[in-house]
Amino acid sequence: MAGSDAIVVGSGPNGLAAAVILARAGLSVEMREAASDFGGGLRSRALFDRDVVHDVCSAVHPMAAAGRFFREFDLPARGVELCQPEISYGHPLDGGRAGLAYRSLGQTCEALGPDGARYARLMRPLIEHSQGVVDALFSDFRRIPPELTALPALPLRILLEGTTLARHVFRRDEAPAMLAGIAGHSIGRLPSLPAGGIIMLLGHLAHTTGWPLPQGGSRRIAEALVEDFLAHGGVLHTGSPVDDIRELAGAKAVLLDVGPRGFLDLAGEWMPPGYLRALRSYRYGPAAAKVDFLVSEPIPWANHELRRAGTVHVCGDKAAVYASENAAIQGKVPEQPYILLAEPLVTDPGRGLPHKRPVWAYCHVPNGSPVDPADRIRRQIERFAPGFSDTVLDVRSTTAPEFAKYNANYVGGDIAAGAVNLRQLLARPVPRWNPYRTPLSGVYLCSAATPPGPGVHGMCGYYAAETVLRREFGIRELPSLAPDEKRLQ
Ligand SMILES: Cc1cc2nc3c(=O)[nH]c(=O)nc-3n(C[C@H](O)[C@H](O)[C@H](O)COP(=O)(O)OP(=O)(O)OC[C@H]3O[C@@H](n4cnc5c(N)ncnc54)[C@H](O)[C@@H]3O)c2cc1C
Incomplete structure (x- = not known):
């Protein structure tokens, strides 16, 4: 894993959106997901009968x-x-x-x-x-x-x-x-x-x-994202929780599809006091x-x-x-x-x-x-x-x-990755000009605990990837996200 351009931790829609963008920009990208299955809030399962598909988290898009x-x-x-x-x-x-x-x-x-x-x-x-x-x-x-x-x-x-x-x-x-x-x-x-x-x-x-x-369940959205990520050289590890940020040393950029509580667990001891205080004052709803x-x-x-x-x-x-x-x-x-x-x-x-x-x-x-x-x-x-x-x-x-x-981002069962009040919507997760950047060199947040907040839209990952490409790799233009066949037409 050491040596990848970027590592994305967490395979929710925001982690996957970021990973797709970085891989399409030509970077070598690895993704580590704690659960045995990818998708975060985009998983569907047969709960009672193999012919009946239930959405575990999100359902309507x-x-x-x-x-x-x-x-x-x-x-x-x-x-x-x-x-x-x-x-x-x-x-x-x-x-x-x-x-x-x-x-x-x-x-x-x-x-x-x-x-x-x-x-x-x-x-x-x-x-x-x-x-x-x-x-x-x-x-x-x-x-x-x-x-x-x-x-x-x-x-x-x-x-x-x-x-x-x-x-x-x-x-x-x-x-x-x-x-x-x-x-x-x-x-x-x-x-x-x-x-x-x-x-x-x-x-x-x-x-x-x-x-x-989505026909067949929300999982279909995650599958389409993973398929594109793998097609552009991405490597996905499921059942692979990250417990300490030092495990990721070696990658030029780290993108965390995790909330403030998860980030504190991973890297709290390395954070400057001001950022640490701000992160600790983040509230869950x-x-x-x-x-x-x-x-x-x-x-x-x-x-x-x-x-x-x-x-x-x-x-x-x-x-x-x-x-x-x-x-x-x-x-x-x-x-x-x-x-x-x-x-x-x-x-x-x-x-x-x-x-x-x-x-x-x-x-x-x-x-x-x-x-x-x-x-x-x-x-x-x-x-x-x-x-x-x-x-x-x-x-x-x-x-x-x-x-x-089920998901470390849902602290206390808060599926929005943090209370959605005016303060925490505008300064999510902390008051900072670029909320995706953290004080740790090369480490970025990309989960629903960053703007524009919860929901399956991928835009937290999109903005985080845009920041990473510009700051870490000097790439100012985002790659096309269109399906490859469509681009060739
Ligand atoms: C019951 C429910 C219903 C919902 N309904 C809808 C809906 O209908 N429509 C809608 O748009 N949204 C809905 N949502 C919200 C939506 O699912 C979330 O806002 C969205 O999934 C957030 O995406 P994310 O990528 O930020 O994080 P998540 O989808 O939460 O993914 C984060 C991933 O990171 C992994 N992870 C965390 N920490 C680590 C670690 N240390 N190491 C490795 N992996 C880690 C987790 O296992 C998880 O897979 C619903 C959520 C729930 C739970």
Whole structure:
């Protein structure tokens, strides 16, 4: 291993994105992954039945469909079909009502009745400038993205939706519940400016590049990345944890797809006091607690339209979502949790059998909470889909401590690799002009604990690789990420 140009530690989407870029730039690159399998948050497995594929972590990929790294990498051209549900996400309410984000903005507005025109006014400017909005929100937060100056609508909307100012905009419950359901993806206090940004990002993507699920499971994305990495000379070692940064001496550059806690364990004793203090003051947020169900029927949602939604946010109205998310922040396990749920067979029939179907569902609980969420989650689904419990053939829970054990980056079960509040979004993981650089010579961070933060978009790895190429190898132009056949055309 000594002698490689670069070593990447960790094979999550950010480590893999960085490794692909460095290998394509002509460097010799090795990757070390602690787990027996590559992929980090991009693994899929047969949990109960060999014909039924469950996503272990991420399942729904609006960010991979829209972000710059994957736009250039071009998953569909590499045979990874991004299956698009007709309804990107839905949000059931009591009494059989639901908010429904169709791919079509017009259809969505029609379903929202008297609130349709307001919803259109909120989303249309973002849809018209989608690529700029995406690039601004997936920036490294150090350069003012040109789109922000061209599109004043974005900061204004983030301010409105990220504070209490938006309270009286809509007349009925559906639209506010839909936006609150997206805000819940921020895994933090609600409302908040980071959540406002996520509402704008994921909200408008529902009507542009969609909220797809990869055919065959999230693992397909990791496989495409690994295939490209190996094709460009990369070497991958799985079952190969790095315990001490000194193991990597010899490589010109080291990129760590690890969070601050992992970095402290690897190299804390070598860090200057100021950086050490800043890293130690980094905070982790609420955790995920997940349930995988094997069910015999499609979920019997009271609102039949929800049977066409790839993702469903289950909780109730906006106030209920906020109460659940704020409880987790305050260290309380919500009795009626906000649930992110995906039923892959809605859009990818090959993921199971007609009477053996996977359901992916998780909620947020206090960091480190050992609570088994299975019963709470089942009851919440049952509330909006009477009869659901009778369809359940098997159940497997993953508690917050089990997530922490599964992946060292999920400290206390925090799957966002650190609390997503304004301070930690802008100065992630520490206040530093270039957050990917560390005070250790040649050592860089590239995980979701750097900007632009959590999610499967690869952009943390992209910016880290860009820094490494420029600083360590004098390469200023990033290599093409397009599939090789496409480049030759
Ligand atoms: C239940 C759940 C649901 C999610 N749902 C979605 C979703 O639907 N859509 C979405 O976009 N995102 C989702 N996410 C978030 C997404 O998976 C993460 O934000 C993303 O995977 C972060 O990528 P990463 O490369 O930074 O780190 P990770 O994917 O966490 O990968 C880090 C890798 O580094 C390895 N590693 C750590 N330390 C060491 C070491 N010392 N030596 C060697 N290897 C090491 C780990 O084993 C791991 O494989 C979800 C996550 C979870 C857990």
